[in-house]
Amino acid sequence: MSAPERPLRADARRNRESVLDAAGELFAQRGDAVQMDEIAERARLGVGTLYRHFADKQALLAAIIGRRFEAMTALARAADETEDPWTAFETLLHGYLEAAQADAAFRFALLGPEEPRWSDIAAEKTDFAEITERVVRRAADAGRLRADFSAQDFTLITRGAMANMTGTGDWRRYVTLLLDGIRHRPGS
Amino acid sequence: MSAPERPLRADARRNRESVLDAAGELFAQRGDAVQMDEIAERARLGVGTLYRHFADKQALLAAIIGRRFEAMTALARAADETEDPWTAFETLLHGYLEAAQADAAFRFALLGPEEPRWSDIAAEKTDFAEITERVVRRAADAGRLRADFSAQDFTLITRGAMANMTGTGDWRRYVTLLLDGIRHRPGS
DNA sequence: TAGGAACCGGAGTTCAGGTTCATCTTATGG
DNA sequence: CCATAAGATGAACCTGAACTCCGGTTCCTA
Numbered sequence: 001m002s003a004p005e006r007p008l009r010a011d012a013r014r015n016r017e018s019v020l021d022a023a024g025e026l027f028a029q030r031g032d033a034v035q036m037d038e039i040a041e042r043a044r045l046g047v048g049t050l051y052r053h054f055a056d057k058q059a060l061l062a063a064i065i066g067r068r069f070e071a072m073t074a075l076a077r078a079a080d081e082t083e084d085p086w087t088a089f090e091t092l093l094h095g096y097l098e099a100a101q102a103d104a105a106f107r108f109a110l111l112g113p114e115e116p117r118w119s120d121i122a123a124e125k126t127d128f129a130e131i132t133e134r135v136v137r138r139a140a141d142a143g144r145l146r147a148d149f150s151a152q153d154f155t156l157i158t159r160g161a162m163a164n165m166t167g168t169g170d171w172r173r174y175v176t177l178l179l180d181g182i183r184h185r186p187g188s
Numbered sequence: 189m190s191a192p193e194r195p196l197r198a199d200a201r202r203n204r205e206s207v208l209d210a211a212g213e214l215f216a217q218r219g220d221a222v223q224m225d226e227i228a229e230r231a232r233l234g235v236g237t238l239y240r241h242f243a244d245k246q247a248l249l250a251a252i253i254g255r256r257f258e259a260m261t262a263l264a265r266a267a268d269e270t271e272d273p274w275t276a277f278e279t280l281l282h283g284y285l286e287a288a289q290a291d292a293a294f295r296f297a298l299l300g301p302e303e304p305r306w307s308d309i310a311a312e313k314t315d316f317a318e319i320t321e322r323v324v325r326r327a328a329d330a331g332r333l334r335a336d337f338s339a340q341d342f343t344l345i346t347r348g349a350m351a352n353m354t355g356t357g358d359w360r361r362y363v364t365l366l367l368d369g370i371r372h373r374p375g376s
Numbered sequence: 377t378a379g380g381a382a383c384c385g386g387a388g389t390t391c392a393g394g395t396t397c398a399t400c401t402t403a404t405g406g
Numbered sequence: 407c408c409a410t411a412a413g414a415t416g417a418a419c420c421t422g423a424a425c426t427c428c429g430g431t432t433c434c435t436a
């Protein structure tokens with residue numbers, strides 16, 4: 001399958017890192033609206049160098065989003081290690097949203113019309129889905145989440161929150177509403 | 189201020205309508221990704237004619253979104269005429285979302301990063317905000333919505349639902365979760 | 377029903393931004 | 407320390423899509 005794969009030359013490895021760092025920061029701030037030239041400039045490299053390491057803009061973006069999904073997976077794994085099921089769920093939910101808040105590229109990717117491409121890529125490379133599934137199930141089984149709550153519902157509410165991160169909306173308030181429900185119940 | 193404003197020539201008026209219809213339909217399907225040439229073709233007109241009636245693509249899009257906001261306002265007004273406060277609220281919420289579901293341009297506009305430009309335009313030209321405010325307040329005062337529910341919360345949940353209309357998410361399920369809350373309450 | 381203002385059409389222009397490639401530079405193994 | 411393959415560079419190129427422009431057409435009024 002794969003060729004002998006001689007390791008990258010030292011400068012190449014360094015430059016690759018620079019590109020990833022620069023792109024990560026810029027994409028996080030402004031999504032895919034950033035231009036390749038900007039990334040090159042911030043990385044103090046020529047555009048050509050970006051293209052030596054990544055086939056095109058999409059590939060670079062994919063690398064960045066992949067990174068984020070890895071971080072999310074670590075987060076989920078950590079949450080899953082919490083013993084209390086509800087705390088585990090809340091930790092995951094808040095950690096996920098906090099991270100999403102800091103990363104516009106991630107949000108746009110998951111909210112944009114090209115989904116579900118990204119989730120599929122994430123599923124191939126990480127266990128995020130499985131771990132989330134487990135965390136959700138634990139909370140539901142423990143009777144702390146409505147019994148029919150599923151991992152898909154996690155995606156649903158997560159998308160909703162992210163949609164309220166651009167502009168003036170207060171997404172924390174939104175999460176509160178979701179957790180409690182907006183309809184008044186005389187009992188309880 | 190305004191010039192004598194001779195009325196449009198018959199063909200011009202007709203063509204303007206064609207443009208609006210074509211653009212409305214295409215924008216609704218695919219958001220602002222549609223090209224001016226496509227709109228012209230569907231309207232059976234030259235591109236030049238589009239530009240005679242609308243300064244640029246943004247202006248055309250604004251006209252379309254304005255139309256939608258007018259429809260939304262009519263909807264809100266109708267809901268406000270329902271006597272039961274909860275029914276009024278539900279009618280507005282579902283009507284709004286059903287309409288949003290059918291109009292990608294509207295969704296993208298409200299979810300995109302250029303918000304709150306659109307809401308401001310809407311506020312200038314329609315009473316949507318005021319009427320919604322009233323409907324929400326009525327439901328809250330009647331004790332059918334959590335007491336601290338505000339018109340901003342309407343925007344919040346509405347955005348969340350629209351974010352789940354692209355792709356595979358089931359936004360009706362999402363609304364259910366919001367209305368009921370996802371946390372299990374032993375009491376009630 | 378003629379004159380002319382208003383309007384239309386769509387090939388061509390412009391421009392922004394992604395991508396290439398001929399040439400120069402540098403790391404590395406011997 | 408050299409030879410050389412790997413890597414870097416950025417001006418030039420290409421593409422696609424918004425927009426312009428002017429010769430031809432149509433409506434309207436007197």
